Amino acid sequence: xxxxxxxxxxxxxxxxxxxxxxxxxxxxxxxxxxxxxxxxxxxxxxxxxxxxxxxxxxxxxxxxxxxxxxxxxxxxxxxxxxxxxxxxxxxxxxxxxxxxxxxxxxxxxxxxxxxxxxxxxxxxxxxxxxxxxxxxxxxxxxxxxxxxxxxxxxxxxxxxxxxxxxxxxxxxxxxxxxxxxxxxxxxxxxxxxxxxxxxxxxxxxxxxxxxxxxxxxxxxxxxxxxxxxxxxxxxxxxxxxxxxxx
Amino acid sequence: xxxxxxxxxxxxxxxxxxxxxxxxxxxxxxxxxxxxxxxxxxxxxxxxxxxxxxxxxxxxxxxxxxxxxxxxxxxxxxxxxxxxxxxxxx
Numbered sequence: 001x002x003x004x005x006x007x008x009x010x011x012x013x014x015x016x017x018x019x020x021x022x023x024x025x026x027x028x029x030x031x032x033x034x035x036x037x038x039x040x041x042x043x044x045x046x047x048x049x050x051x052x053x054x055x056x057x058x059x060x061x062x063x064x065x066x067x068x069x070x071x072x073x074x075x076x077x078x079x080x081x082x083x084x085x086x087x088x089x090x091x092x093x094x095x096x097x098x099x100x101x102x103x104x105x106x107x108x109x110x111x112x113x114x115x116x117x118x119x120x121x122x123x124x125x126x127x128x129x130x131x132x133x134x135x136x137x138x139x140x141x142x143x144x145x146x147x148x149x150x151x152x153x154x155x156x157x158x159x160x161x162x163x164x165x166x167x168x169x170x171x172x173x174x175x176x177x178x179x180x181x182x183x184x185x186x187x188x189x190x191x192x193x194x195x196x197x198x199x200x201x202x203x204x205x206x207x208x209x210x211x212x213x214x215x216x217x218x219x220x221x222x223x224x225x226x227x228x229x230x231x232x233x234x235x236x237x238x239x240x241x242x243x244x245x246x
Numbered sequence: 247x248x249x250x251x252x253x254x255x256x257x258x259x260x261x262x263x264x265x266x267x268x269x270x271x272x273x274x275x276x277x278x279x280x281x282x283x284x285x286x287x288x289x290x291x292x293x294x295x296x297x298x299x300x301x302x303x304x305x306x307x308x309x310x311x312x313x314x315x316x317x318x319x320x321x322x323x324x325x326x327x328x329x330x331x332x333x334x335x336x
Contacts (some may be wrong), residue, residue, distance in 0.1 A: 042336040130336040134250040153333035156256075175313045180302040182316055184336035192336065218311075218329070224255065231328070 002030050002056070006102055012054050013046060025208035028052060030101075032207045033057035035119045035136050037110055039086040040064075040127030041187060042152050045196030046126050048201075051094045053204055056095065057102045062086040063109040073189030094134055110134050115141045119133040124206065126150045126199055127172075139164065140241050141173040148206055152192075152199040155185050157223035159195035162233065163202045163214040166242065170216050174236035194221055249321050250279050252328040260287030275317030277327060288292055292329070302331045 004012075004026055015021050021029075024057060032055050035053045036047050041064035047060055064070075064086050066077040074086075080087040089136035090104035112128075115137050119125055125142045127150060129135050135151070141165065149164040151172050164171045198219065205211045237243055247270045253261050261267055267284070271277035282289045292303055299305070306315040306328040312319040321327065 038336055040336055079325070124322065130334070132332065132334045135334075153335060155335045156334045160334065175280050175311060177299070177313075178301040180300075180332060180334070185333075222255075229328075230309065231306045234311055234313075236314070238314075243268050 001027050005100070008054065010099065010202055015053065017179055018073070021126065021208055023174055024208070025235065027191045028207050028209075029054045030056040032124070032205060033122045034059070034126060035122045036060040036126045037134070038123040038130065039074075039105070040052055040070065040128060040130060041073040041154060041189065041192035042196040042199065043090070043128035045127055046091060046152075046200050047076065047094055048097065049197060049200035050103055050126075050138070050203060051098045051103065052220065053150050053200070054098065054101060055203070057104070057122070059106070059118070059122060060087065060090050060094075061066075061102040061110060062090070063107060063213060069185070072157040073187055073192055075189065075193070110137060111147050111205050112137055116144070118144060119147075122147070124148045124203060126203060128196070128199075130185070132180060135175075136173055136241070141205050142166060143171060150202050150206075152195045154187055154191040154195050157188060157191055158161045158221060159191050159223075160218055160220045161198045161202065162216055162218045163206070165215055168215065170233040170235040171239060171242040173241035174233060174239045176240070188223075190223075191223055194212070218245060247323045249270075249323070250282055250326045251277060252326065254330045255333070257288065257291050257329065258290055261285045271322060272318045272319060272322075273317065274307065274312055274327060276318070277321060300331075302328045304332060306330070 012026050016026050034055050039060050066081040076093050087107040087109040088104035096105045116206045143166045146166045152161045216233050220229045250257050251267045267279040269277045305312040
């Protein structure tokens with residue numbers, strides 16, 4: 001277990017004060033290695049808050065370049081970053097936010113060919129994708145590697161989050177009925193801000209071993225009514241991703 | 247026998263803006279058939295041309311997933327059905 005430096009003790013003072021975290025929890029955060037799939041609307045708050053909290057290694061992957069139309073919601077990227085890869089932009093911001101952690105950023109498409117390589121040696125996967133097929137790739141990879149998968153998705157003022165623990169909970173695929181049409185989804189930046197923050201909260205809780213995770217619970221957020229609704233999700237014994245793990 | 251069906255805001259243009267619609271039936275399928283009889287626009291929202299529930303539609307009964315075979319799921323007086331859909335954005 002890595003020991004915290006004097007600088008880190010000061011940086012994280014306000015959270016080390018928390019009974020749920022303390023110095024031991026902070027050391028767990030420092031030793032944790034997270035994969036963030038996507039540096040867009042969800043990936044921005046997820047990576048910012050995990051970096052700020054002191055998650056020791058963050059590997060973030062995104063295939064795109066920053067576009068003007070991203071800036072309403074992807075707060076990792078600023079006007080001067082237009083045209084840069086999101087990976088480079090994310091790396092610069094996160095390294096500047098917290099130089100005491102290790103940030104690895106890669107500009108590539110997540111596929112079934114490279115997914116196991118991309119998540120190798122990491123402790124958990126965070127879903128910050130903008131499409132369902134890649135989410136299912138991540139879900140399967142997490143199950144195969146026996147590491148948790150933190151799901152999130154948004155549309156408009158709405159979003160949802162669920163935490164998947166292999167061998168214990170329902171997975172993202174447990175309600176799969178077949179492919180759905182892709183769409184250019186509408187979204188206001190505060191929706192991924194809320195959902196990404198919930199995902200980051202789940203990751204931190206998992207790492208330090210505190211609280212109750214969103215296990216078998218799909219949390220649905222409606223920003224228009226400002227309601228959170230919880231739906232129970234059952235593990236599907238015939239799920240083609242997780243039915244082998246009990 | 248009264249079952250409340252909660253309509254997602256995206257679909258309320260098909261229910262005259264109503265968020266909750268009272269319906270009746272002994273199964274989710276019967277309730278949705280009843281719903282469609284009152285609000286025919288919900289047919290295309292919920293079902294494929296062949297009558298199969300669309301892949302993106304999620305059905306919850308009393309806040310629990312009704313998957314699989316959602317339409318066969320039994321319901322009783324006072325139950326609540328939530329109709330929503332998978333989100334893919336990030």
